Amino acid sequence: MSRYASSTLAAATLAIASFSSAAQAEGPQWSFANASINYLDWSSGTESRTADNAAKSDFYYLELEGGLGYSWGEFYGFFDIENPGHDHFDDDSNGQDNFRTAAKVTSHLYLGESPFSLYLHVYDFRDYGFNGREQDQILGFGYRHTFDNGLWVKPFLGAARVQSDGYTGMNGGMLGWVLGYDFKAFDQSFSLTNWHEQTFERDDEYLEQNYVGDKADSVGTNGAVALWWHPHPAITTGVQYRYSDNKLGTPDQYQNAMIYSIKFNFL
Numbered sequence: 001m002s003r004y005a006s007s008t009l010a011a012a013t014l015a016i017a018s019f020s021s022a023a024q025a026e027g028p029q030w031s032f033a034n035a036s037i038n039y040l041d042w043s044s045g046t047e048s049r050t051a052d053n054a055a056k057s058d059f060y061y062l063e064l065e066g067g068l069g070y071s072w073g074e075f076y077g078f079f080d081i082e083n084p085g086h087d088h089f090d091d092d093s094n095g096q097d098n099f100r101t102a103a104k105v106t107s108h109l110y111l112g113e114s115p116f117s118l119y120l121h122v123y124d125f126r127d128y129g130f131n132g133r134e135q136d137q138i139l140g141f142g143y144r145h146t147f148d149n150g151l152w153v154k155p156f157l158g159a160a161r162v163q164s165d166g167y168t169g170m171n172g173g174m175l176g177w178v179l180g181y182d183f184k185a186f187d188q189s190f191s192l193t194n195w196h197e198q199t200f201e202r203d204d205e206y207l208e209q210n211y212v213g214d215k216a217d218s219v220g221t222n223g224a225v226a227l228w229w230h231p232h233p234a235i236t237t238g239v240q241y242r243y244s245d246n247k248l249g250t251p252d253q254y255q256n257a258m259i260y261s262i263k264f265n266f267l
Helices: 003-025 044-049 204-209
Strands: 030-042 059-069 073-082 100-110 116-127 132-143 152-164 168-185 188-200 220-232 235-245 254-265
Touching (some): 116 152, 152 204
Antiparallel strands (some): 030 254
16 A cells, blocks of 8 residues: 555544544534436447447436535435346346446545545446446545635545456546536526546556456546536436546547436435
């Protein structure tokens, strides 16, 4: 383990221990939760570029999503079921439309009264038809800022570790952010959001074992830009532009899709 990862892990252990008693005594200052139905539509170019190397096909997915914040930290997570109702291995698509799951949990543990935080992040993906699994673990530091116009941004930088069928071990680092902006138009409420992850200095063995057809570049890009419409407190609908490069099992190819979503807000 790198010196950076070791020092960050030590800080994480101390922070979690000190915050655990506060969590029991204090309720959340804000929270949200929703269930959604989503359709991801890969571009024709993406389907062509990945046809013989981690081939992509359109799919539906169901999602549970939520978050909560305290005076000392905040948490966010989701759980996705991709191709619900399909067999673990989908014979009709030769495995492209297998039953899959994806889950993510992130947290910012605030460092005193400063805008800096200890950042923890776990993403887990499983393809049950191919018995494939990859879990990314990020440990580092974050930052939080809200501008006068209401735009908020939460960047982070951390050391990365991966557990997968092909490779398990340290895997470079990740730089990323989430940001959002709420606004009114035509007497309606809207939001713009973006999540972005830039991986770098990834391990050569990982890049050889976890990609199809060729070795991937050490830098990978992953994210989405979204426009959300809030017609009612219980309903949110939106469209996302999903983008990726040297990720999702495909080396040296840009991949993009549109995602169409409707969320049912219950918290």
